[in-house]
Amino acid sequence: MSQKDVGNKVPIYKLKKTDEVMRYYDEWGIENKYDQDMLDWNYTGPKETAEVFMKYQKNTDAKIYDAGCGTGLVGVELQKYGYKNFFGADLSKKLLDLVPQNLYQKLDQIDLNKKINEKENSYDAVLCVGTFTFGHVKPPALDEFIRITKPGGHICFTINEGIHEEYGFDKKITELDQKNKWQKLEFFKSNYIASKDVNAWLGLYKVL
Numbered sequence: 001m002s003q004k005d006v007g008n009k010v011p012i013y014k015l016k017k018t019d020e021v022m023r024y025y026d027e028w029g030i031e032n033k034y035d036q037d038m039l040d041w042n043y044t045g046p047k048e049t050a051e052v053f054m055k056y057q058k059n060t061d062a063k064i065y066d067a068g069c070g071t072g073l074v075g076v077e078l079q080k081y082g083y084k085n086f087f088g089a090d091l092s093k094k095l096l097d098l099v100p101q102n103l104y105q106k107l108d109q110i111d112l113n114k115k116i117n118e119k120e121n122s123y124d125a126v127l128c129v130g131t132f133t134f135g136h137v138k139p140p141a142l143d144e145f146i147r148i149t150k151p152g153g154h155i156c157f158t159i160n161e162g163i164h165e166e167y168g169f170d171k172k173i174t175e176l177d178q179k180n181k182w183q184k185l186e187f188f189k190s191n192y193i194a195s196k197d198v199n200a201w202l203g204l205y206k207v208l
């Protein structure tokens with residue numbers, strides 16, 4: 001079966017460099033256009049991820065690191081289920097400024113392709129939605145997510161189907177399985193941005 005060509009469906013997928021991606025998102029945030037576009041496109045990544053996460057993490061006080069939080073759409077979805085302890089990180093200052101007031105305990109502007117300035121075993125979960133996509137965050141970030149998550153905690157993420165193999169996420173996931181770093185609880189093709197015929201793998205893993 002031929003792979004769907006999803007690399008040309010969303011303008012940001014053409015960008016390669018981190019500073020270009022940052023500028024694009026900073027502009028996308030003007031007049032809240034990012035949030036409006038996500039509504040118009042029926043972007044379901046945050047909702048689908050929250051639904052899977054709440055099946056496994058029953059403690060609504062869980063300390064959650066939202067990697068690539070953007071405008072906080074994941075926090076908004078999780079809040080509907082009672083979760084409240086969110087820490088966010090993103091490349092775009094403009095999008096971080098749009099996160100609803102008091103929703104996250106802390107917001108950091110960082111590049112997730114670099115080491116994360118957080119201690120080992122400090123979170124109950126890392127969520128990363130929409131951020132493993134063309135030109136964004138690369139597979140080694142998964143090592144960092146495991147490092148900052150407590151044993152028994154969860155890592156829940158989407159991977160745009162167009163980069164899963166091209167960027168080596170498939171190999172990274174196999175490596176982490178074989179090294180017993182984590183255990184797969186869910187991995188399936190989600191709707192994601194079905195209105196644009198772009199789907200994503202949705203994974204939920206328990207850190208060992």
Ligand SMILES: C[S@@+](CC[C@H](N)C(=O)[O-])C[C@H]1O[C@@H](n2cnc3c(N)ncnc32)[C@H](O)[C@@H]1O
Nearest residue numbers: 025068069070073090091092111112129130136
């Ligand atoms: C499609 S948005 C998803 C945002 C949010 N999680 C959501 O679901 O609405 C991708 C996010 O990844 C961020 N991003 C891209 N490259 C990044 C990097 N190298 N480090 C940190 N964040 C990055 C962007 O700024 C943007 O907010």
